[in-house]
Amino acid sequence: MIVAAGLIGLAAWVYSKHPSPDNPSKAVKVAERLAPVGGVHAGESGRQAIAAAEEEAKKAAASAVAYGGTTDGSVIYGNLCSACHGSGAGGAPKLTDSAHWKERIALGAETLIKHAEEGFTGSLGMMPPRGGNPALNDEQVKATVEWMISQVK
Incomplete structure (x- = not known):
């Protein structure tokens, strides 16, 4: 038992001289846990902060x-x-259904592009702005609408 106690003491002394390095992500995890979940905004300064x-x-x-x-x-x-x-979901005209596209194409490409960018709700269905993907830029929307029109004709 004396030998075991001596070995334990020696191991503790050696370990104290060479501590294990801290995990580099530990500080990040602590900061995430301590970060505020939300904020309180009141009055005019609150409206400005929200805007x-x-x-x-x-x-x-x-x-x-x-x-x-x-x-x-x-x-x-x-x-x-x-x-x-x-699939025709939400009243969207199928790309293969030229009958429904003819009346839309008659509105003009600029109108269709505007509806694709800003969204549109009509009697037959609805088109979400930018097809539901706000990361699409104007050039991408325009190129896609023009491509779809070329496929219907």
Whole structure:
């Protein structure tokens, strides 16, 4: 027992001279746990803080470009638009249904692009703004609408 106690004492002394390094992510995890969950905003300064936060969120969404920034309408259609325009969900005209597209194409490409950018609700269905993906930029929306029109004709 004396030998065991001596070995334990020796191991404790050696370990105290060479402590294990701290985990580098420990400080990050502690900071995340201590970060405030929300904020309280009141009065005019509160409205300004909320407006500033909303503006920051819009800028962050605008800086994240969808699908690597491609302007290939077929790629964007395949990744996003085909969910509704392939199945007819939400009253969306199917890409293969030229009868429903003719009356829409008669409105003009600029109108269709505007509806795709801003969203549209009509008697036959609805189109969410930017197809439901706010990361799409104007060029991507325009390229996709033009590609879809070329596929219907």
